[in-house]
Amino acid sequence: MKKILDVKNLSVSFHVYGGEVQAIRDVSFDVKAGEAVAIVGESGSGKSVTAQTIMRLIQTPPGKIKAGEVLLDGQDLLKLSEKEMQKVRGNKIGMIFQDPMTSLNPTMTVGKQIMEGLVLHQRLSSKAAKARAIELLKMVGIPNPETRIGQYPHQFSGGMRQRVMIAIALACNPALLIADEPTTALDVTIQAQILQLMKDLQKETNTSIILITHDLGIVADICDRVIVMYAGQIVETGTKREIFRNPKHPYTKGLLKSLPRLDQDKNEPLIPIFGTPPDLIKPPQGCGFCERCDEAMHICETEIPERTVLSDTHAVRCWLQHPYAKQQGALGGKEASV
Incomplete structure (x- = not known):
C-alpha cells in the first residue's frame, strides 16, 4: 500500500528560560493511503507537537526542528518555504x-x-x-x-x-487529515456522532487519518494502527489488535490497566501508573519510562532501548523484548542486566 506520509528521525526542541526542552526525540513512522493511525500517550508525550511539526506550525523561536524529514508523497515538507507550505496546509x-x-x-x-x-x-x-x-x-x-x-x-x-x-x-x-483531540470538549453522545462521522467520511473520501488522542476507547473504534508515545519518543507501534491484545511495552500495559473494561470484574480496582513523566529539559540517559517501571533493569537506566521488531506490523523499544534479554531469561527487576 502506498505511503502518504513518511516521518523519519524527527527531533524538535523548544528553547525556554530553563533550558532546551527536547519535545520530540528521533520519531519515525508512516501513514498509508486510506489508513487511520492513532498517536496515543499522556499529556506532554509529544503527540500534538508531532502534528504541528508535520503542518509546520511550530513557532520559531522558541521552537526548532533539529533533525529529520517529513515526506508527503515523497516531498520533504521541512525544506519548503513558508509560501510553498501555505499551498500544502488545508489543501493536501x-x-x-x-x-x-x-x-x-x-x-x-x-x-x-x-x-x-x-x-x-x-x-x-x-x-x-x-x-x-x-x-x-x-x-x-x-x-x-x-x-x-x-x-x-x-x-x-x-x-x-x-x-x-x-x-x-x-x-x-486532502490526502491526509490530522485530528488533534477532536472530541475532547464534547459530551459522550456528541463524541460518538463525531467519530461515526469521521469513519463515514473516511470511507467516502479514502482520506488517511492521524488521530491524536489519550482516549483508547476512541482508538479501538476508529483506527487501524496505533503509535504509543512517551517522553517525546515512540515506544511501541502495532495494529489495533496487537496493541490491545498483546501489548509489550510496560507503559502500554500500564495505559490499558488504568482503563475500565467491560470484561473486568466491577470490584477489581483500576491500576494507575504511579510517578510523573521525566523532565525533557534533562531527559533520562536511558529509557524514559525507567523510573516508573516495575520491570526496569540496570541497562534501562543507562541506554536508550533499541527498536525490536516483533512482527511485520509490531515493534517496541524496550530492553525486556530485546533478543539478548530473552536469551538470558531476564524477567525484570532492578537486579537483572543485559
Whole structure:
C-alpha cells in the first residue's frame, strides 16, 4: 500500500528560560493511503507537537526542528518555504484542532471560513465556493445548511462547531487529515456522532487519518494502527489488535490497566501508573519510562532501548523484548542486566 506520509528521525526542541526542552526525540513512522493511525500517550508525550511539526506550525523561536524529514508523497515538507507550505496546509493536509471555539474566527461566518480555502487553493468563484460550502455542511450533518452558512460560530453548539471544523479540514479533499483531540470538549453522545462521522467520511473520501488522542476507547473504534508515545519518543507501534491484545511495552500495559473494561470484574480496582513523566529539559540517559517501571533493569537506566521488531506490523523499544534479554531469561527487576 502506498505511503502518504513518511516521518523519519524527527527531533524538535523548544528553547525556554530553563533550558532546551527536547519535545520530540528521533520519531519515525508512516501513514498509508486510506489508513487511520492513532498517536496515543499522556499529556506532554509529544503527540500534538508531532502534528504541528508535520503542518509546520511550530513557532520559531522558541521552537526548532533539529533533525529529520517529513515526506508527503515523497516531498520533504521541512525544506519548503513558508509560501510553498501555505499551498500544502488545508489543501493536501487538513487539520482539526482541539478546541473549535478558539480555532474558528468569531468575527467571520462559518460559510466564509469554509469558502476561504476553496477560493485560495482551488480557485473557485465565490458562487461555486458557496455551493461547495453548503454541500460540505450537509455532508457533515448540519441541518438547514443554506441558512447556517451565514451564521457565526457562537450560534453553533460545541458539536456543531466541531462539524464545521471537519468541513473546513475536508473542503479541498486532502490526502491526509490530522485530528488533534477532536472530541475532547464534547459530551459522550456528541463524541460518538463525531467519530461515526469521521469513519463515514473516511470511507467516502479514502482520506488517511492521524488521530491524536489519550482516549483508547476512541482508538479501538476508529483506527487501524496505533503509535504509543512517551517522553517525546515512540515506544511501541502495532495494529489495533496487537496493541490491545498483546501489548509489550510496560507503559502500554500500564495505559490499558488504568482503563475500565467491560470484561473486568466491577470490584477489581483500576491500576494507575504511579510517578510523573521525566523532565525533557534533562531527559533520562536511558529509557524514559525507567523510573516508573516495575520491570526496569540496570541497562534501562543507562541506554536508550533499541527498536525490536516483533512482527511485520509490531515493534517496541524496550530492553525486556530485546533478543539478548530473552536469551538470558531476564524477567525484570532492578537486579537483572543485559
